[in-house]
Amino acid sequence: MKTSPSMSPALHSKMWWVLWINGILLILGGLVLITVPLMAAFAWLYIFGIMLAIAGVLGLFGAFFGLSHGIHSVTAFVGPILAMILGVLFVDAPQQSAITITEFAGALAIIGGGALIATALGLRGHDGWIGVLGNGVMTTIAGILIVMWPDAALFVFAIFFGVQLIFSGFRMCAIGSRIHRFSASHHS
Secondary structure, X not given: OOOOXXXXXHHXXXXXXXXXXXXXXXXXXXXXXXXXXXXXXXXXXXXXXXXHXXXXXXXXXXXXXXXXXXXXXXXXXXHHHHHHHHHHHHHHOHHHHHHHHHHHHHHHHHHXXXXXXXXXXXXXXXXXXXXXXXXXXXXXXXXXXXXXXXHHHXXXXXXXXXXXXXXXXXXXXXXXXXHHHHHHHXXX
């Protein structure tokens, strides 16, 4: 483990509990996503909406600050305004926003799957073209299913990310435990 100049190796070895706390929080977040997946997704979008709105306001202040310093660009205002609009939409209608985002992801999957199919057909006869074709077909089918049933897709995404968070949390705790054991064995 590389240490920063301001932190000694001994201090690093005593910080194992930070990894444990992080791991426990990840596990708890994963459990929430698994037990109440749709509510957790909507809550996340609500919080994300607040953060986007704040980022938009701060971005507008930065754009106006740039104007006062001779920077004249309309594009400096576009991003912050879009962030504020999206933030307000996410806060005002998190359920509809989640469904819309899910449908958009489905549409992107359909387009990406179609592109993979076209690529595979162009590669016909070359090694691996069947794998690319299979990937394209599966991606297209997944995209169609997502667009047809966005609520179900959102539910599946929430469960999937909940499981990922739980595994990441256990990994963090395991790393923290290893650091603690290693530190204890080297200090005795």
